[in-house]
Amino acid sequence: MRESLIASGPIWFRYASPQAFFPLAGTLARWFGAAAAAFCCLGLYLGFFVAPTDHQQGEAYRIIFIHVPAAWMSMFLYLVMAFWAAVGLIFNTRLSGMMASALAPTGALFTFVALWTGSLWGKPTWGTWWVWDARLTSELILLFLYFGFMALQAAIDDPRRADKAGALLALVGAVNIPIIYFSVKWWNTLHQGASVSLTGAPTMAATMFAGMAVMAFGFWFYSIAAALMRVRCIILERERASPWVSQTGVANCAGRIA
Amino acid sequence: MGLANRGRELRRENRVNWSSWGDFLAMGGYAFYVWGSYMVTVAMIAIEVLMLARRKRGALARIGRAGAANRSSP
Numbered sequence: 001m002r003e004s005l006i007a008s009g010p011i012w013f014r015y016a017s018p019q020a021f022f023p024l025a026g027t028l029a030r031w032f033g034a035a036a037a038a039f040c041c042l043g044l045y046l047g048f049f050v051a052p053t054d055h056q057q058g059e060a061y062r063i064i065f066i067h068v069p070a071a072w073m074s075m076f077l078y079l080v081m082a083f084w085a086a087v088g089l090i091f092n093t094r095l096s097g098m099m100a101s102a103l104a105p106t107g108a109l110f111t112f113v114a115l116w117t118g119s120l121w122g123k124p125t126w127g128t129w130w131v132w133d134a135r136l137t138s139e140l141i142l143l144f145l146y147f148g149f150m151a152l153q154a155a156i157d158d159p160r161r162a163d164k165a166g167a168l169l170a171l172v173g174a175v176n177i178p179i180i181y182f183s184v185k186w187w188n189t190l191h192q193g194a195s196v197s198l199t200g201a202p203t204m205a206a207t208m209f210a211g212m213a214v215m216a217f218g219f220w221f222y223s224i225a226a227a228l229m230r231v232r233c234i235i236l237e238r239e240r241a242s243p244w245v246s247q248t249g250v251a252n253c254a255g256r257i258a
Numbered sequence: 259m260g261l262a263n264r265g266r267e268l269r270r271e272n273r274v275n276w277s278s279w280g281d282f283l284a285m286g287g288y289a290f291y292v293w294g295s296y297m298v299t300v301a302m303i304a305i306e307v308l309m310l311a312r313r314k315r316g317a318l319a320r321i322g323r324a325g326a327a328n329r330s331s332p
Contacts, residue, residue, distance in 0.1 A: 048275070048282075049275060049276075051275075052275070053275060053286065058286045058287070058288060059285040059286035059287075059288050059292060060285075060286075060288040060291055060292065062285070062288075062292050063291065063292055063295045066295060066296065066299050067295070070299070105306070106306065109302050109303070109306055112302065113298070113299050113302060116295065116298055116299075117295040117298075117299065120290075120291045120292075120294050120295045121291065121295070123291060124288055124291050222303065226306060226307070226310065229310045229314070230310060230313070232314065233310065233313045233314050233317050236314070236317035236318065236321065237317050237320075240317070240320060240321050240324065241324075245321060246321060246324065246325055246328070
């Protein structure tokens, strides 16, 4: 039933098969990697050479160009991971679980970057590296959720069972994302409120906002490239016994390397 | 005169954030915090890219070894 649905369904179902997705992921990863490099270069140029000095924080505020995009990505990647986890649970497609696993390390990376840069920003502006306020604490919990997801999957030998267990953890942990996002509204936090919201104009200079937005796109494209590169590795590791891996160009390529 | 000149002045003010490389590296006294943030971010991304390349090489080598073993034993 499921197989026939995939075979006869619309075009995106075709790419639900790891075999069909493998070359497409490689092409996409290269393009998104190139776009990420271009956007990050432009974003850093805007951030350091076009955006003016902040009249309150001096140059310390320039951490914003990585801190805010990294924090956005840390939350966004978790939602994408939870989405693929849910798709995997509902439709029982192999590739969905692989996508969820492929996103976790990159999400953890951006969570760590958000915490690290936030700490280095907090010291000169708040006078402290760390404070247990709602925003910082819930972001730290997000890092532990990513680590927990990866550790749980690594602890289960059968990849399909690992996908299911990880998916449950990812979905339950998703409740933390709105808590992080709205923490600065719901509680009194040392962390400032949002400078950019979906409903109002950003409360910052236009060039500062431009630098931040371009960096956010750069990090986004990087995340896509990294996740696609990782999902290709996962496909090779899990499907190594199937004929399309061992008897096709993939194996020829492997022969040259081995 | 007036607006056009004022605009040019503003743009010039904005353009010149740094008078020298030393000035740029000093980050107005916040070098440790700003560069500490950027260096660690760049290092994390570099490590992830290297780990991905290594993981792919490892996966391909394993497939290559398995293929060679299959070919040598009939």
